[in-house]
Amino acid sequence: MDPIIAATHADPYPYYAHLRAQGGLVFHQGLKLWVASSAKAVATVLAHPDCHVRPTHEPVPKAIASGMAGKVFRQLMRMNEGESQRCPRSAIQPGLALIDVEDINALVSARWLSPDAEGLHKAMFRGPVCVVAALLGFSPAQARVISELTGDFVACLTPLSDQPQLDAAHAAAEQLRGYFIELLADPDNQSTLLAGIRQRFAATSDAGESLIANLIGLFSQTYEATAGLIGNALLALIRNPQWLNDSINLDDLLAEVQRFDPSVQNTRRFVAASCEIDGVNFNAGDVILVLLASANRDSQLNDHPDAFMLERAQRRSFAFGAGRHQCPGQVLAMSIAHATLRQILALKPALEHLTWCYRPSLNGRIPLFT
Known part of the structure; x- marks a missing residue:
């Protein structure tokens, strides 16, 4: 076991507890990087101005x-610091917070779902992107194609992809860019979400390409993180079938899932300048693996952290990050997951007959059902 393999291990949480017991911020000799595993260390690293999302010498893989x-990756706010991060974020985040939950419910309900494994896969991966695409003004047919292209594009975000997958990611990025060029030129687009984003982007330089790149980024963030949230909620129900017979509060379920078994297990930070973090001296170029999922299970963050509690007072979580790079779409992701899970459960799927494995990943915990 190591902190990267742990992300897709059947149960990584005892190992995370072992890491926290070693001090919360230690050097891993095998991986040649630092590991932040405690709530204190994770919070400090995520907030530190010298801990960047990309290495200085390699802004793009x-x-x-x-x-x-x-080209898209280079402009993503989640992969940048300073103005290149703050400006796109200030343009996109306000609109995401104002989306009407009833609009999301209607868009999810309009999609036909089947209760088998294939139907669950489409609901987890394709459905959330289709919802976001519709909110931006794309037609249902366009949204379906966009969800498939997004599935190809996200391959560029992981070093596990082979060359054919990377070639497909480049082609998908080109096609997604084309879809947005057409959408932005459409005088009949009625999306209030897109109108607000465009208006806020208009104040920034080179707004056109940066706008398109970050809208593609909105799709890519929706694709995997929301799929994992839905999938891990289904696993919680499989492991606790008695909840299916109760009037379970899905908001409570999802809130505890994203704390207890989050779809994003870790992230990385790259030290840009010599500094001290939590009593440890770092040099420029050092890499820190930030174990968000481990911090969620720290007793300094949550009482009885290893218990799955639907009703938990003062629940705290790093699943959506923290600080300047905290996910701007948390409310949107939770709303889409809620609507999707509600529709799946209404079909009364035979969850007890499903098997699963975790999607290959260095940081994601996303179940694939068969």
Whole structure:
């Protein structure tokens, strides 16, 4: 076991507890990086101004730097610091917070779902992207294609992808960019979400390409993180079938799932300048693996952290990050997951007959059902 393999292990949480017991911020000799596992260390690293989301010498992964996926990656607010992060965020975040939950419910309800494993896969991965696409003004047919292209594009975000997958990611980025060029030129677009984002982006330089890149980024963030949230909620129900017979509060279920077994287990920070963090001296170029899921199980953050409690007072979680890079779409993701899970359960799927494995990933915990 190591902190990266742990993300897709059947039960990584005892191992995370072992790491926290070692001090919360330690150097892993095998991986040649630092590991932040305690709530205190994770919070400190995420808030530190010298801990960046990309290494200074490699703002875009070399494997994709020369293609369209790399051009999109370069402009994503989640992969930048300073004005390149703050400006897109200030343009996109306010609109996401104002989306009407009833609009999300209606869009999810309009999609046909089947209660088998294939139907669950589409509901988890394709459905959330279709909802966001519809909110931006795309037609249902366009939204379906966009969800498939997003599935191809996210391959550029992981070093596990092979060359054919990276080639598909470049092609998908090109096509997604084309869809947005057409959407932004459509005088009949009635999306209030897109109108607000465009208006706020208009105050920034090079708004056109940055706008398109970050809208593609909105799709990619929706794709995997929301799929994992829905999937891990289904696993909680499989492991606790008695809840299916109760009038379970899905908001409470999802809130505890994203704390107890989050879809994003870890993230990385790259030290940009020599500094001291939580009593440890770091040099420029050091890498810190930030174990968000471990911090969620720290007793300094939550009482009885290893108990799954639907009704939990003062629940705290790092699942959506913290500080300047906290996910701006948390409310949107939770609302889409709620509506999707409610529709899945209304079909009364035979959850007890499902088997699953975790999608190969270095940081995600996303079940694939069969």
